[in-house]
Amino acid sequence: MSQVRVIALFTLRESLRRRVFLVVALLTAAFLGLYALGTWQLYRDVGDVGSNNFGVEPDVIVGATVLGLAMFGTLFLGTVLAVFLTLGAVRGDAERGLLQPLLVRPVSRRTLLLGRYAAAAGVCAAYVAAVFLAATVITWVMGGWWPDRLLGPAVGLSLAVAILAALSLGGSVFLSATANGIAVFMVFGAGLVAGLLGQIGEALSSNTLENVASVASWLLPFEGLYQAALAGLTSDTVGFTRLAIDLGPFGGAESAGPELWLWAVVYLALVGAWALRGFARRDL
Amino acid sequence: MSLALSVTGLEKAYGQVRALTGVDLEVGEGELFGLLGPNGAGKSTLVKIACGLVTPTAGTATVCGAPAGSIEAHRQLGYLAELFRFPDWCTGNELLELHQRLAESGGGAGERAELLELVGLTEAGDRRIGTMSKGMQQRLGIAQALIGSPRLLLLDEPTSALDPAGRHTVRALLEELRGRGVSVLLNSHLLSEVELVCDRVAIIARGELVAAGTPAELAHAGGVEVETAAGPQVFTEARRDDVPRIVRDLVAAGEEVYGVRVLTSTLEDAYLEAVGGR
Numbered sequence: 088m089s090q091v092r093v094i095a096l097f098t099l100r101e102s103l104r105r106r107v108f109l110v111v112a113l114l115t116a117a118f119l120g121l122y123a124l125g126t127w128q129l130y131r132d133v134g135d136v137g138s139n140n141f142g143v144e145p146d147v148i149v150g151a152t153v154l155g156l157a158m159f160g161t162l163f164l165g166t167v168l169a170v171f172l173t174l175g176a177v178r179g180d181a182e183r184g185l186l187q188p189l190l191v192r193p194v195s196r197r198t199l200l201l202g203r204y205a206a207a208a209g210v211c212a213a214y215v216a217a218v219f220l221a222a223t224v225i226t227w228v229m230g231g232w233w234p235d236r237l238l239g240p241a242v243g244l245s246l247a248v249a250i251l252a253a254l255s256l257g258g259s260v261f262l263s264a265t266a267n268g269i270a271v272f273m274v275f276g277a278g279l280v281a282g283l284l285g286q287i288g289e290a291l292s293s294n295t296l297e298n299v300a301s302v303a304s305w306l307l308p309f310e311g312l313y314q315a316a317l318a319g320l321t322s323d324t325v326g327f328t329r330l331a332i333d334l335g336p337f338g339g340a341e342s343a344g345p346e347l348w349l350w351a352v353v354y355l356a357l358v359g360a361w362a363l364r365g366f367a368r369r370d371l
Numbered sequence: 372m373s374l375a376l377s378v379t380g381l382e383k384a385y386g387q388v389r390a391l392t393g394v395d396l397e398v399g400e401g402e403l404f405g406l407l408g409p410n411g412a413g414k415s416t417l418v419k420i421a422c423g424l425v426t427p428t429a430g431t432a433t434v435c436g437a438p439a440g441s442i443e444a445h446r447q448l449g450y451l452a453e454l455f456r457f458p459d460w461c462t463g464n465e466l467l468e469l470h471q472r473l474a475e476s477g478g479g480a481g482e483r484a485e486l487l488e489l490v491g492l493t494e495a496g497d498r499r500i501g502t503m504s505k506g507m508q509q510r511l512g513i514a515q516a517l518i519g520s521p522r523l524l525l526l527d528e529p530t531s532a533l534d535p536a537g538r539h540t541v542r543a544l545l546e547e548l549r550g551r552g553v554s555v556l557l558n559s560h561l562l563s564e565v566e567l568v569c570d571r572v573a574i575i576a577r578g579e580l581v582a583a584g585t586p587a588e589l590a591h592a593g594g595v596e597v598e599t600a601a602g603p604q605v606f607t608e609a610r611r612d613d614v615p616r617i618v619r620d621l622v623a624a625g626e627e628v629y630g631v632r633v634l635t636s637t638l639e640d641a642y643l644e645a646v647g648g649r
Contacts, residue, residue, distance in 0.1 A: 090472075090473060093469070093472045093473060097469055100461075101458060101460060101461075104460045104461070105460055183456050184452060184454045184455045184456035185456050185457070185458065187422075187424055187450075187452050187455065188450065188451075188452065188455060188457070188470070188512075188515060189473065190422075190423070190424060191422045191423070191424070191445060191448065191449075191450040192445060192470060192473035192474050193442045193443075193445040193446045193473070193474065193475065194445070194473050195442065368426070370385075370419075370424070370425040370426060371419070371424040371425065
């Protein structure tokens with residue numbers, strides 16, 4: 088385990104020295120600044136509309152919608168970070184001659200892969216959790232709204248990005264860095280499209296579309312986790328406010344039962360086993 | 372003789388390309404062993420199999436008795452690849468520290484300083500690798516390979532980027548390592564270098580072992596050439612011991628002898644002959 092830590096710390100030190108984290112921090116600050124400005128403007132506009140007699144709570148609708156949007160942005164940024172930290176971790180580094188000196192040490196390939204994964208997944212999971220929390224606080228400061236669930240969505244987002252980091256690291260065993268980056272982003276896009284299809288299917292009462300989305304969510308559980316995180320924001324909201332949220336862009340989000348969380352963990356293990364098996368057989 | 376490296380019936384195929392076709396090789400403890408061969412002969416593949424980086428199609432390889440690729444084998448060896456690269460963002464000292472941790476070496480700063488001095492990089496330990504010349508990186512690579520006092524050192528073209536002074540330093544280093552009882556498998560194109568330092572040499576061509584022995588055994592006698600009034604006469608089977616008799620016979624036959632030269636083939640001749648270069 089200590090060698091996993093050595094590899095992970097060295098990977099993190101590389102990112103730090105190459106100013107990856109500095110760039111990410113600056114761009115994230117810009118993202119959160121824009122988010123704060125947008126949220127402030129939206130709440131001001133909603134405040135101008137005034138109250139209504141239908142029991143609809145505009146601050147909840149605005150809060151849930153913009154925080155849902157922030158979640159999408161956070162997941163996207165976390166995915167970008169996960170992909171760029173891992174896309175050339177095996178085949179890319181081997182082709183550049185960086186990997187071989189490490190693997191000739193008494194370090195198993197499994198240890199090396201675990202170290203790289205621990206560094207990438209740890210950073211990305213912490214990153215999305217922190218950005219989500221920051222966006223939540225900004226929403227509360229600007230509009231006084233707090234989501235119904237905080238921990239569940241944060242953990243869901245973190246697990247989603249950890250799955251994407253695993254897919255990217257696994258892909259790096261088989262694909263060149265460029266091909267792997269493209270592949271992971273396409274998989275990410277496919278997951279999001281499947282989620283949208285599911286929402287459209289629900290709105291149109293199309294069983295086929297809903298089935299397609301359901302299958303895609305199991306095949307790409309990061310999408311299911313994202314949907315569950317979205318649903319968690321307003322899980323206790325009822326009445327006309329609920330109806331208004333459901334009609335919004337993030338309204339069709341499906342909550343998840345324990346089976347999705349269990350499957351996400353099993354999925355991670357399967358991706359890990361697939362990557363390790365491929366790495367063990369690869370000539371370097 | 373206990374063996375630092377033992378290779379038996381080693382075969383490796385990359386699809387239809389057969390890189391190794393049944394190689395047997397042994398490197399004894401404390402032996403400096405040269406591996407020669409043209410590009411694409413299979414030398415690097417053999418070294419990579421010994422390091423566990425490549426899986427053989429058939430045959431076995433052991434390092435100090437442990438199966439190649441096993442953690443136990445990795446504890447015994449140091450390796451410098453032909454096409455190596457180190458992270459350009461870290462310093463030489465940081466790189467050596469990383470390898471110390473991975474090799475579980477307790478040498479600490481003392482070992483790092485000693486190795487940097489050994490390869491002539493004492494002043495460059497805190498310099499970023501990205502700012503080092505290729506030659507400096509190669510010397511750092513040799514220092515890296517020596518982390519943890521390995522029993523077997525696998526060096527794949529370790530002097531390809533070095534100037535003559537750097538090559539001299541590496542030769543001296545190899546001789547010192549031999550004195551310490553470290554076994555070295557030196558994969559090199561520089562025949563003169565191999566001839567100068569190696570105890571034994573193997574030549575690989577088209578994936579098979581085509582010659583092996585000491586440099587002296589491979590650079591066999593090539594005859595005696597006598598310069599006479601009638602022109603040079605070559606006695607191809609003769610050796611140095613035959614010179615007095617040959618001269619005596621020629622003088623007795625009425626020839627005038629002006630000079631005698633004992634012909635010996637060099638390792639280069641033996642190499643070209645073995646790989647079919649002439």
